[in-house]
Amino acid sequence: MNQPLRGKRILVTRPEAQAGNLADMITAQGGQPERFPLLKIAPANDLSPLRQAVARFDEYSLVIFISPNAVNFSVPYILSRRPWPETVQAAAIGPGTVAELASHGLKKIIAPSERFDSEALLELPAFQAHRVAGKRVLILRGSGGRELLADTLLERGARVEAVTCYHRSAPDDGTPIMSLLHNRAIDALTISSSEGLRNLLSLLDTEGCERLRVLPVFVPHRRIADMAIALGMQCVVLTGPADAGIIKSLYEFDWLHHERNC
Template sequence: MTRPRAQALKLAGLITEQGGEAVLFPLLEISPVADHGPLRSAITRIESYSLAIFISPNAAAFSLPHILARQAWPRGLRPVAIGQSTVMSLASYGLGDTLAPVARFDSEAVLELPELQRAAIAGRRILILRGNGGRELLADQLRERGAEVDCVSCYQRSAPSDAASLVALWRYGWLDALTISSSEGLRNLVDLLDESSRACLRSTPVFVPHQRIADLAKELDLQRVVLSGPGDAGIIAALCAYDWLQ
């Protein structure tokens, strides 16, 4: 399990229920940003936004306490979530009527929502709450559609310092598969490994919930890449259906 620890617990529980053993090895460590100035600035003008897009559950967890400590969520500001985990995170803070895709959970799917087409957003202000770095596709496309977009980093992602515990599992033959939920996490893993450990990675079944991650895995010469359905349900279904004797 390579998601940030807090996000991995539900899937870890599902794996345990099915008789597997879930080992947590987060490839992205999540922490608050050092400078909250941009977020504070956005909060002062939050009434001016029509939509607030939360890129992940972490975006909700690291922004909403600051926003709600200052004021109630504005009635005219509609939340938008990339995926259902983020929808649930927003609901835990009392936010409802959230826009979210239902089939795929990525920026491309959000951009397909009718409420984010040019006719609906031209001339409107949109706030994107996210981590440091990441793709600019969402912001760029919304600007092309005529929206005024502010991007605010409210948390930061960093790679672990070493992969010693993971390498030890490979060495003793105790690791049967990896689940990887982001391209950034996969790159972090490859960067942490020496050549002999990369050889172990190439021969280990790797379960990924998005075609973009699968494409990167194949570019990195991983030999046993399994593209699952989205979310925890998709990953656990793929794990249960996999032929472990192959």
């Protein structure tokens, strides 16, 4: 059996709840996934904004879920208090979020089919000014993050509310990953968010950062790639979107050439 990742230890940095699929794909290709979530996910400290939104749920035309975590920390709460209204259209940025919504029985989801980011969502017909002007739009998201989606919809005339339903934070202890880097026991890493990359660098000492910067870094979005380069990563691989794009780039990567030149 062809296993192009045999003998390679790959750092998987997605939040714990989203890391399993990519880790399984790496294992199937002969690699050894090393899970180290760079974002800790927890429920929002204050659920009153979500509770208030649910109380007037029928007033929204669109409800946008930013991530699978946005689904996991809001949809069970919503559906425990009321059925999903037929008049409210759900939207998602990526396929992982669509899949999470489907697991809760929500099937008719507006989502991009190629790039998976706020820009791609805003390009869809349903989000153009003549479609959203005067409409109430609810964005369910985590703490922090970009304001592009909300700001653009406001500019297009929508009445936008953004509710934080989960909290993101950095790991407390970088010792496990620092040990692996010091011992040259990591062959590559996958990064799925700019915030996660910043968290990783903040956890490392000087030697750890130096080891990290020569490793191949596989990222599924140009914005993350640009940040990785700006932060000194010397081998940044821009992959296709989602886990499928990352795994394809991992098994197509020229490992021998990289090892010869590092």
